[in-house]
Amino acid sequence: MPIKIPNDLPATATLEQEGVMVMSEETAARQDIRPLHIGLLNLMPTKIRTETQFARLLGATPLQVELTLVKMTNHVPKNTPNDHIIAFYRDWEDVEAQKFDGFIITGAPIELLEFSDVTYWDELERIFDWTQSNVHSSFHICWGAQAGLNHFHGVPKHTLPKKLFGVYRHKNLKPASPYLRGFSDDFSIPVSRWTEVRRADIPTDHGLDILMESDEAGLCLIEDKAHRSLYMFNHVEYDTASLGEEYWRDVKANKPIELPKDYYPDNDPHRTPENRWRSHAHLLFGNWINEVYQTTPFALADIGK
Secondary structure, three states: OOEEOOOOOOHHHHHHHOOOOEEOHHHHHHOOOOOEEEEEEOOOOOHHHHHHHHHHHHHOOOOOEEEEEEEOOOOOOOOOOHHHHHHHEEEHHHHOOOOEEEEEEOOOOOOOOOHHHOOOHHHHHHHHHHHHHHEEEEEEEOHHHHHHHHHHHOOOOEEEEEEEEEEEEEEEOOOOOHHHOOOOOEEEEEEEEEEEOOHHHOOOOOOEEEEEEEOOOEEEEEEEHHHOEEEEOOOOOOOOOHHHHHHHHHHHOOOOOOOOEOOOHHHOOOOOOOOOOHHHHHHHHHHHHHHHHHHOOOOHHHOOO
């Protein structure tokens, strides 16, 4: 089944060129089917690219997905045209009364700040609490995962001596998990962060289940059954060029940055990198959407009861 997104969203042309089925709002309205309602709280500065990355993964699943783009109510994005925000985004306070089958909270380039110093932290904490009554399943990404784990379980984040940056091999720790169905024992995932969550800080009595981990990059994916949440600390959604763009951006800004590990062939930044994580990204999101579909109430109004 295709993904339903606003007709004029820039992601539409990109997804159609890639062969992802995109459904117009008019066509979706004619189908006698209950779509899965997925919200995307987009905290990334490159909002258009991030929309496309997640829409690509959600649109590859065999179910009809209706995507709602959400932003913090009082935070003004600086790197996305205001007309795009006005046309396609809704403030969280405007969707607060709605129910969602799934809700994605992205990362943000603010990980070196203390959580309490983030300008929209108070609203984000309200959103975390709201997911417990209005969202069936939440998927937290990178800083969003660190923030959610801190809010619900008091788990701290730690600053690294240098940026953890590159493509790292990860291990499948729970092959029986429905979220890892079909996963290899060993697979690669992009990592780009200055902070980490440590295994030693994970409470052993909170029902948290570590699903993915890397010998070099540490924790990757945790399931929180009590809060119906997944915490993904890395960027499985990244495009092939994402790490490279981050690298050249910092080089041009004269910021200290090392080559992303195991990303460029022969460590030559002028060569085109190979994408070794795309299939597992689709598999993870496909498994998540399938699990949401299998367990969410048929009536949206029953979510959270």
